[in-house]
Amino acid sequence: MxxxxxxxxxxxxxxxxxxxxxxxxxxxxxxxxxxxxALNPRDDRGVLLIRLWANALVSPPEELIHATRMGIAGLWQNYVDLRQVRAQNQQLQQTISRLRLEQAELLEDARQGQRLQALLGFQEKYIYKTLAAQVFGSSGSEQSRVFYIDKGSADGLRRDMPVITADGIVGKVRDVFPRTAQVLAINDQTSGAGVILATTRIRGILRGDAAGQLEVVDITADERIKPGEPVLTAGGDMVFPRGLPVGVVEKVVPDPEQDSFVDVIVKPAAHLNRLDEVLVITSTEPRFPPQGQRDLDTSQALDGAQAAAIAEQQKAAQITAERLPNLVEPNVPPDQQPLNDTSPPNPMAQPPQPLHPDQFSPSSVTDQGSDQPAPAGSATPRAQSPGQTKQSPAVPTQPSPQRSPRRNP
Amino acid sequence: MSLLGADFRRDLEIRRYPILIYVFVPLTALVLQAWLPRILGNFDWFDLPFVITVYFALGRRSPIQGTLMGAVLGIFEDALSHHAIGVNGIAKTVVGFLAASVGVRIDVENHIIRLVLNFLLSLLSSAICIFIYRVLLGLDFAWQWQTELFLAIGNSVIAAVLFPLLNRLQVRE
The missing domain is CATH 1.20.5 (Single alpha-helices involved in coiled-coils or other helix-helix interfaces)
Structure with a gap:
């Protein structure tokens, strides 16, 4: 077994x-x-012990695994979120940087727009024809104060054309290239411009010194020159039109080389160190704004009408002269023409002697025994003799018109 | 002679494991079997207690130990469900006994043999369960052969991956 x-x-x-x-x-x-x-799921005898054991055996590790999984999942989710947050943070930082750049660009565009607007306003109002240009470079040297603009010979630029801004003169075109041009700034040592002090009307030559300052040189010492006096272009240098603002007098210093002369330091009106847009005067032909041009046309039209009126008057005078007796006698020599007669046109004729002289007769006003006429004040009735007074009723006088109605009622 | 030969081969190739492995690995299989379906949803085509039963039965080459391992794992698997306790117990008891009996006679180190053996034993386990439910217990039990087929395939694949890992746990003499 x-x-x-x-x-x-x-x-x-x-x-x-x-x-x-x-x-x-x-x-x-x-x-x-x-x-x-059928199984008896509604068995009210309680839970089978084997199920209880199985549950007690499996559930704790299962809960542990579940909790671990949830923890890992949470950690992973946090990690992913952290990575996403980090990536999002980087993205936001990049966005902020980009927006800052865009903001700076927009600000710069706005500033440029304001400058261009001011420049355009000046260009439209300015009497001469100008061409706007953008400054894009410089010589890079303090010894050569030149800058480059983006307009050249293809745009009509020529050498020695004045370059200005709305604030004042800047320089003149030096070298012209097809698409660009080099501008010599007025504060360069080799530059020169004829200027005039606005108040004292003192003329001088403007140039730059080694430090890039503007100075008017070779001016006789004058106590009237005060800081703040405007300096304008004089127009005699054949480059800059007269009357453009150059700057204001900053100070007056003695000329170190000449005793009786002074150098006038000028603060430039234009920002020579921060030039962005400039205007090149391409033609000095006066150019009027539309309203001014209309006014000019109207003025010219009025001048024409006035001339026509004068012509009409002359024509009428000629016609009148032809119709009136001619002052020029064709049969009389020129020296005997009536127009050439310098004698008094109406020589004093002897008045006819009155038939019955009285106190009012011309001869009566003369003193007796003298040919000189008596003064007017003396010809008064009180000076008359009684005999002469008696003669007056015998002379019939022409009655005045005012008396006629009374005589003929 | 064949029995002696079989006993001799069994003695030579028997695998031994630390005692905790016999507790920890089946318990882990039960826990994972109860937990993984919550994650995988409808793709839970595997039966880890079945795979562990087959592994230890093949490794130990002891039908009694295979039977006991299958019975315990099956009963606990039933206990975690709302079904009758003993269905999976009976199925895995048979599986454990057969796996151990087959492992005594054939070389189970071959991967293809392992795959085929797990596949066939899984189908047998499913058949036993269906038989118990519908015939022995007379319960209404709906089943689909595709599901049982996928379950067998899943068990075979898992066994092919898990067996080499579990082999590392054996005691080297």
Whole structure:
């Protein structure tokens, strides 16, 4: 018997275990009234102990795994979020940097727009034809104060054309290239411009010194020159039109080389160190704004009408002269023409002698025994003789018109 | 002679593991079997207690130990479900016994043999369960052969991956 179990112990164990489980199954399944087998899920006898054990055995590790998984997932999510936040932060930083650049660009554009607007306003009002240009470079040397503009010979620029801004003169075109041009600034030592002090009307030559300052040189010392006096172009240098602002007198210093002369340091009106846009005067032909041009046309039209009126008057005078007696006698020599007669046109004729002289007769006003006429004040009735007074009723006088109605009622 | 030969080969190729492995690995299989379906959803085509049963049965080459391992894992697997306790127990008891019995007679170190053996034993386990539910217990039990087929394939693949890993846990003499 022992050898049987030993020999077939595997099968025996298998069968025993299977049998035990089958019996266990049989205790769990019940046959219902309808003849069907079913588990009894609503068994109120409580939980099977084996289920309790299984749950107690599996649930803690499962909860641990779940918690670990959730923790890892949370960490991963946090990591991902952190990475996303970091990436988002970098993206936002880049956005901020980009927006700052854009803001700076917009600000610069706005400033440039304001400058261009001011320049355009000046250009439209300025009497001479100008060409706007952009300053894009310089010589890069303090010894050569030149800058380059983006307009050249293709745009009509020529050498020695004046370059200005709305604030004042800047320089003159020096070398002209097809698309660009080099402008010599007025504060260069080799530059020169004729200027005049606006108040004292003192003329001088403007040039730059080694430090880039503007100075008017070779001016006789004059106490009237005061700081703040405007300096304008004189127009005599054949480059700058007269009347353009150059700057204001900053100070007056003695000329170190000549005793009786002074150098007038000028603060430039234009920002020579911060030039962005300039105007090149391309033509000095006066150019009027539309309203001014209309006014000029109107003036010219009025001048024409006035000339026409004068012509009409002359024509009328000629016609009148032809119709009136001619003052020029064709048969009389020129020296005997009436127009050439210098004698008084109406020589004093001797008045006819009155038939009955009285106190009012011309001869009566003369003193007796003298040919000189008596003064007008003396010809008064009180000076008359009684005999002469008696003669007056004998002279019939022409009655005045005012008396006629009374004589003929 | 053949029995002696079989016993001799079994004694030579028997695998031994630390005692904790016999507790930790089946418990881990039960826990993962209960936890992974929550993550994988409808793609839980595997039965880790079945794979562990087959592994230890093949490794130990002891039908009794295979039977006991299958019975315990199956019963605990049933206990974690709402089904009758003993269905998987019976199925895995049979699987453990057969795996150990086959492992005594053939070389189970070959990967293809392992795949085929797991595939066939998985189908057998499914058949036993269906048989118990529908015939022995007379319960309404719906099943799909595709699901059982995928389950067998999944068990075979997992066994092919897991067996070499578990081999590292054995005691080297």
């Amino acid at each position: 022992d050898s049987f179990f030993v020999r077939y112990r595997n099968i025996v164990v298998l069968l025993v275990i299977l049998l035990a489980q089958i019996i266990g199954l049989a205790t769990q399944v019940r046959r219902t009234d309808s003849g069907h087998n």
